[in-house]
Amino acid sequence: MTSSTAAVRRPLTRRRAAGGLSVGIATGYLSVIVLLPLAAVVARSFEGGADAFWRAISDPQAVAALRITLFWSVVVVAINAVAGTVTAWVLVRDDFRGKGLVNAVIDLPFALPTIVAGLTLLALYGPRSPIGVNVAYTTGALALALLFVTLPFVVRTVQPVLLELDREMEEAAASLGATTFQTFRRVVFPNLFPAILSGVALSFARAVGEFGAVVLISGNIPYKTEVSSVYIFGQIESDNVTGAAAVSVVLLAISLAALLAIGAVRRYATRYDG
């Protein structure tokens, strides 16, 4: 009896030791790669005290950049919420030839480098546009670039929920005399809402920090089309690293808030799952 319990215990203690190692590696790697550099940004931004930090983030150009970033991120996310839900609906409920291909293409903005995305939009909607639409170096171009890079998020969060949605509820609503619109608003939409919110939060976090897609097409005109990430880049280039760090901390705080919101939405959506 004793020999068999010993045989059981030995691998279990070894497993525990290996588990401690995995925790050590995970936290060590994250600390060196992610946390140490981010700590350096926060430390640098407060190097001159709270006054210097406040002065850096209340610089008129920095404020304008942040305002443009937030405003257009909200606009783009709102468009995404509608366009993404419609696209997910078409991919799940509709049937047509080439649907598989369209479904694969949705992820293209994830796979395509952001600088290529910017160049691509500039080719169609820039100075040499073959369709005569030139929005280059305007806020319209900024919106297009942000729409491009955030396109997949809402589609990919809504699609699986829609796939699992029980159609009997909708059929019941329809047989009780609800119109298509009523069925959507009262039955389908409440079920999709947490997924839409989750996709919206992901899109927002992405849009606020976007750089590569924006930098070519928006023209980076201060007070007009310059977003915060481009402003930070400019400050680094002109050696105002402390100013860049201060605005980075603001972006960092917005990113954290978006992440927390995503977590909260997920918990809310699964609150009845036990």
Place this chain on the structure above:
Amino acid sequence: MTARLALRVAALGYLAAILLVPLGLVVFRAFEDGPAKAWAAVTTPDALHAFWLTILIAAIAVPANTVFGVICALAIVRRRFPGHGIVNSVVDLPLALSPVVVGLALLLVYARTGWLGPALLDSGIQVIFAFPGMVLATIFVSLPFVVREVVPVLREVGDEQEQAASTLGASSWQTFWRITLPAIRWGVAYGVVLTTARALGEFGAVSVVSGRIAGRTETLTLFVNERFERFDLVGAYAASVVLALVAIATLAAMTLVRRGEHA
């Protein structure tokens, strides 16, 4: 029926206007002056250097993040430890951070005036405006993908089989190779595909830390930007086509992995 058709047209029209037509036009523009010119543009010494540098950076960042990703996912799912929630959230941070902020963060640690920069320079290691910094930036931005793909798979398979194996006397190493890894292989594969795409396409963070020296610290995405700024549109478009082909290969790989998963 008409409503359904209207929705279909709206969705497909939106995708065409934002994604497909612009991309098609870039391919057309790249080959407008003939394929020979496009080929010449992507085979200049600077372009070839950028291409191989991009591959080399990915060849380091992707395996590093794959090994870390599996270990980190195991720690998150199978272990209870103080700071568990923090690790779980920090992993997601690179997804929500602006790449420019990532570049600045690395600058503040590894530049000449940074926290670790002076000590590293004294021992002859230059990180910023050099290869190591570009690798660090790429590792940073592509870190979450393997973790995020493997965590749900690990949760789903549970640990009964692992416990059975170790009760039967398997070492933790044997348990990992024979039980855990085969169970999570599609999750790992999907994560690797996403990591590779992100690593090859990184622009903002690498742009800050590399110094963008043509023929030395220029990746393919930086090359596209540099060609564009020098009004060499054929060069910029041709290099973009190369990157777009990589992206399409990524999509194909993702579709294949998904199919493998469900088989």
